[in-house]
Each structure stands twice: as structure tokens, then as C-alpha cells.
Amino acid sequence: MSDDVRRRPVPGVRYTVKQVAEATGIPAATLRAWERRYGVVEPQRSSSQYRLYDEEDVRRLTHMAELVRHGTPASLAATQVRSADAERAPTEAERRTGLGPPVADLIRAAQRYDDTAVSQVLDRALAGVSFEQALEGWLMPALTELGRAWERGELDVSGEHFVSAAVHRRLASAFDAAGPNSGAPVALVGLPPGALHLFGTMGFAVCLRRQGIDVRFLGADVPHESWEHSVDALRPGGVVISVPMPRDTAPAARLVDSLHAAHPQLPLWVGGHGAATERLRGSRRLPDSVVEAARTVARRLHQG
Structure with a gap:
């Protein structure tokens, strides 16, 4: 060369x-x-x-x-x-890409249960931009529009789940590619009991791993005793509890209370649509932006 x-x-x-x-x-x-x-x-x-x-x-x-x-x-x-x-500043290629392919392409692929078309749309959305830009600039808004298409009757719930499964695979691959950052500060990330909406939390976990943090992702609907067991076993540098929906606020508040009582010096962060409340005392509210939330946690953990 x-x-x-x-x-x-x-x-x-x-x-x-x-x-x-x-x-x-x-x-x-x-x-x-x-x-x-x-x-x-x-x-x-x-x-x-x-x-x-x-x-x-x-x-x-x-x-x-x-x-x-x-x-x-x-x-x-x-x-x-x-x-x-x-x-x-964004490159010329990134400026040309904008917010990715039309969401209508994703909806049509979901209507046809076309796995190849879904993969092609996701490939186009992720090409030429960073994961962070694709996540907040296209993927999360596209999933919101997909849900609205279901609400309008344009899409069966099975079609929405079909696309969600493909997105889940992409996020899982991105998470694997970004880690494991062995020896870095450990962050425990997951959802409280009963909370099931994973995508925002998975996107956050990928972003946090890409910031050099050793992320231990617990997933959805994690019982209180399992959270407590994980904290005791790992002694993480911090805990991030995702509260994706308002209905998840009450179980999240109970979880924050129990973890804060048992580990008063442990940094606890909460994020998501259900976290905008004073009921989650003992925790720190993260920015609404998934990317900014990851940077906030990473800065604190890297500082020790």
C-alpha cells in the first residue's frame, strides 16, 4: 500500500x-x-x-x-x-446519511415479515455513522413510529415483534463488539421487577460499554433479591436502573430504597420515562438522551 x-x-x-x-x-x-x-x-x-x-x-x-x-x-x-x-463535526458522509432510511421502509418490511428487507434497512441506518448517532438519530425514533403504525392498525403486533427481534439481535451484537472491558470500572445495568421494555436500556448499555466501562447487563424484570445478590457479588462502581414506563416507577422506587439502605455509598442512577419523579429518592436522575446518560455515568466511574 x-x-x-x-x-x-x-x-x-x-x-x-x-x-x-x-x-x-x-x-x-x-x-x-x-x-x-x-x-x-x-x-x-x-x-x-x-x-x-x-x-x-x-x-x-x-x-x-x-x-x-x-x-x-x-x-x-x-x-x-x-x-x-x-x-x-460530522463528516460529509454522515451529513448525507442524515437520519437514515425512511421509516416507511421498515414498516413495509414488518408488514411482509421480510427478514432480508429488515436487515437491509438496519444496515442502511447503521452505515456511515457512529452507533450513538444511529441509535438516537434513527433507531429509537423508528421504533416509536413502528409502535404508532401498530396503534393505527397498519401493522399486526406480530410484525412489530418480528422487527423488534431483529433490532434486539443487532443491539446484542453491538454490545458484544464493545466489550468486555475487563479491569475497567463495573456498572450494573438492568430493569426493576415487572419492567419489560428493553431497547432503550440495551442501547444505553452498548453506549456505556463503548465508553470503556465493564457493563454487567441484567436485562428485564429483575427481582429485588436478584439485584441485591448481584450487588453483593460484584461490588460494582455504580448501579443504573432503567425505568422505561410510568408504571415501572413504583417497583423502581422500592428497589432504589432497598439498595440505598443496604449500600448508602453506592452511586445509583435512574433513567427513562418513568424516572422523572421525586419518588426515586436516593438516586441520581440521568439525562433523557441515552448517549448523554452513558457519558454521565462513564465520567463518574472513570473518576473513581
Whole structure:
């Protein structure tokens, strides 16, 4: 690969892991490890499942390599790269992408139970932007519109669940790609008893992992005794309780009370539509933005 390509990857061109290793000086095994452990990049895959990196991936990896060469631990370097990406101006490709494909495409795919079409829509929504931008700029609003389509009678509930299952798989893959951040501060994340709406919490967990936090995700409808057992077993740096709906406020309040009484020094955060209340005393209210909420928790935990 020429020196010009090493300095300036060509827009629109995709690179193999071997080419990126040559361009950045990072061994291929390290590139794969950084993707798996820290989620610095999320390369696309060819039809043969080979990694394909774009110019933004190369830029991020080069930045991280420079930090590591100057003595920054890899986990902290990954956090700094992601923070720099979050603060930079959008690229021309990101401006062209906007808020992703029309939500109507997702609704039509749901009506036809077309798995290929759903995957294509999600691919388009996630292409060319960061996970954080795709999550808040397109995915969460699209799921809201999908629910409204069901309310209008345009979509059977099974079609909504069909798409939700595909989104769940994407979020689970993104969570796996961003971690596990072993040795980093531990955050316990989940929902109180009876709370079932997972997507906002899963998106938050991915964002928090991408901020370099060791996230232990408990999932939905977690009983009080299981929360208490997890806190006792893990001794986390903080606990985040998602309160997605107003009906989840009461069980969340009881959970906050019990955890705060047993662990008065443990930072407790709450977020979601049901968290905007004074009933959740002993906890800290997170910003409505999932991305900002993750940054808030990550800053506090990294500070110790």
C-alpha cells in the first residue's frame, strides 16, 4: 500500500484487515482484539465474512495506535478515541446519511415479515455513522413510529415483534463488539421487577460499554433479591436502573430504597420515562438522551 494511502485512506474504498495492518502498522491480531474488546471500530463484512474497513475505521485505529505508542493503556486509548469521535463535526458522509432510511421502509418490511428487507434497512441506518448517532438519530425514533403504525392498525403486533427481534439481535451484537472491558470500572445495568421494555436500556448499555466501562447487563424484570445478590457479588462502581414506563416507577422506587439502605455509598442512577419523579429518592436522575446518560455515568466511574 502506498504512503499516500497510509496518510489519507481513499473515501468510499474498503480495506481488508491485512491492508489496514500495513497502513497503520498495527498487527492484524491486535486490530481484531481492539474491535472485539473495545469496539473502536465496527467493520462491515463481505459475503465471505471478511472484515472490510472504511476510511473512518482507519482514522480511528491510527489515532488509537498513536495513543498506545505514547504509553496510554489500550482501554483508556479506546475511550479517548470514542470521546473524540463524539465531539467532532460530522463528516460529509454522515451529513448525507442524515437520519437514515425512511421509516416507511421498515414498516413495509414488518408488514411482509421480510427478514432480508429488515436487515437491509438496519444496515442502511447503521452505515456511515457512529452507533450513538444511529441509535438516537434513527433507531429509537423508528421504533416509536413502528409502535404508532401498530396503534393505527397498519401493522399486526406480530410484525412489530418480528422487527423488534431483529433490532434486539443487532443491539446484542453491538454490545458484544464493545466489550468486555475487563479491569475497567463495573456498572450494573438492568430493569426493576415487572419492567419489560428493553431497547432503550440495551442501547444505553452498548453506549456505556463503548465508553470503556465493564457493563454487567441484567436485562428485564429483575427481582429485588436478584439485584441485591448481584450487588453483593460484584461490588460494582455504580448501579443504573432503567425505568422505561410510568408504571415501572413504583417497583423502581422500592428497589432504589432497598439498595440505598443496604449500600448508602453506592452511586445509583435512574433513567427513562418513568424516572422523572421525586419518588426515586436516593438516586441520581440521568439525562433523557441515552448517549448523554452513558457519558454521565462513564465520567463518574472513570473518576473513581
